[in-house]
Amino acid sequence: MDDSTKRLLQQLVRRIPTQMLKTTLEKWGRLTTEQQKSLDFTQPKWVLTENLLAFCEENGWTTKHITELEMIYVTDSPNQGMWYAFQLLDPEDDAPSVELTQFKEQFKIHLTELIRHVSIKIKKHTDEAVWIRIAWGDSFSRPNHLKPTYVVHHLQTPYVFMSSVTRKQKPLLSQALVLATRYTAIKDAHLSGRKLTAIRDVVMKQYQQVFPTKYPSPLLEQNQTASNPLIKREQAESSENRHQMACEAFGYGMVPQLQTAVYKLETKFRGITNKTMTERGEPIRCVVKFTSTNLLESFRNCASSGIASTPVTPLLSSITQKGRNFFVITDNGRGPS
Template sequence: MYGTSQLWVAGRWGRAFADNVSSNWWSLKASRTDPGLARSVNFMSAWEAGAALAGVIGMDEIVAEFIRRTILKIPVAEIGKILRIWNFIPESQLKTINLKQCKENVSQDVVELCKKKRASMKEAAILDIIYHQTCQIKKIWTVYKMTKAPGEEVDLSDMEEFKDSFKKVLQRALKNVHISFRDSEDTAVWIRIAWGTPYMKPNQYKTTYMVYHSQTPFVFISHCRIKKYIPELWQALMTAGNYHKIQQMELRSLYLDSLKAIVFKQYNQDFQTYCLTSLEEENSEVEIVDPRIIHENMKEKERIQRVTRETFGDYVQPRIEFAQYKLETKFKTDPKNGILAEREEPFRCLVKFSSPHLLEALKSLAPAGIADAPLSSLLTCIPHKAMNYFTIREK
């Protein structure tokens, strides 16, 4: 908590100069009146210092800067779309913004319109959620699964009850936390949490994003910036959803929709049909004279396509960009030979497969003649087991 003299200094100088301050100027001015305040804000940026003294300075400029930074993050082609989804600025005023000018000017125009409507952090947080809903691949999402206690029935409480309970539990445990909700079209709710400390207001740039689907045990969470508050977060989730336990699944990706498709077993329905390219068409220029070889090759191609279809199906695979295998096995070799023959400790190594679209890449290996069919089950089980992190140990 800041002392009385510190708040007096902030009240005297903060309001007069809050609009145009830099961290160095702020520290210098504070040091002339109260060295204690200077030490408190010297390490902060101007906006973080403003957040710390929000009750004295006011939130207007902090909200304006947050909206400006959010607009700067949005791809140019998506700015108009996201602002219309936000629906805070009237359409008639949106038409006055020249979206073809540089993004910095666009952001300033948006901020000016928001100032006229006295936007609060509540509206700014919703804009941030819409940005992350539209540009989901900016964060790595991890899947968590909640479970009921033995014999407990499935809870049928609605989403509004879940939101209310979640917010009450988390705010009861943590004083300075800002929670925002936004429903999506697929019956899910997006939750945005800005974390503070016992002595500072929530930092809107240190946030956690969560996606929860009603009546399901799964929750998708971006990286939690404040690890020490994870127990309180888990407690709020389990209480709101009436669950007994929460556990992290070994499944992560940049592509939230693909994670949903995997855990909800929807990838054979929601993804468009994928047609395997015939190897016969690809190699049509290669002339093989011997009819026996032609027959043998055709049978092998048919077998490969059949096995590939049985393994992966005829649809586009969920988009996963990596799979990691951690090996903890004993080194297999002749007991009489080799420097590792008498080693008791497990042989440890890490193998990682990466691709912009890993499952589609694996699906194409056998038809392309790069690998034998069928592929190892360690590679093909990713969508079925809902895992892309594996630890392989001795049986």
């Protein structure tokens, strides 16, 4: 066992929560029955690490085996790190027919043509998503398995999700993806978050949506509380309309747990009291960032309860309608750009 394999195993065991370590190792299937039984998961993490290092030496595990274990953990725990959504553009005629075997072969061929030293591992998950692990090197150094890039792509869809990719690596990765999927280009979807499942559900519309109709039927508000019958009767229609519009903007029932939304404002100073600011050549810039454990649910509750006005402003409803959570607002546009 070389030092790089040892460091990779140590780093990985530190990352995996103790309560998940046993099931992750069982899925991996590299331990013998006796080795599995000998592990006491009530012991401190450093003791478990030392035991696994001994097994690694005994079984002759290589970096390839440890990266298999890492992929099992990452695919079972996708809601960590920072994920960025991208959209493939202009599919070629044969794009819908690309299958896993063809995609794997083409992706590896194109990426290895672009960069000499790179390690690629591709695995199809149970939800049909294709997971790609990439360890990058360069012309003079071997791939660094301690800082891999992860990519998730659902075949026959135009969406790709990336994590831990640098500015230098992104053009190479994008080109390989475009060629392997038989599309023409790829663009930033301006949607990111620490929960892969949330940004996937937002961009792919995988949540219960409510569409406006000419004669909408009132949606039942959840967690209703008792109130004065007269007041309730007077406010019923207004409350139902607010709730309807809130659900049209942000979804109904369980919504994706998006955690942030960022609005970057670029505007000119207007007024006659401050000529210095009025004659300023550069625009005034500021950033507004909303954060919550579940931002869409928070916005929906604010609109439904009357804290925020309805109809919901496009500045907020664009999160779900456009599938993004980063916007640049300028003087020339009527809404988020």
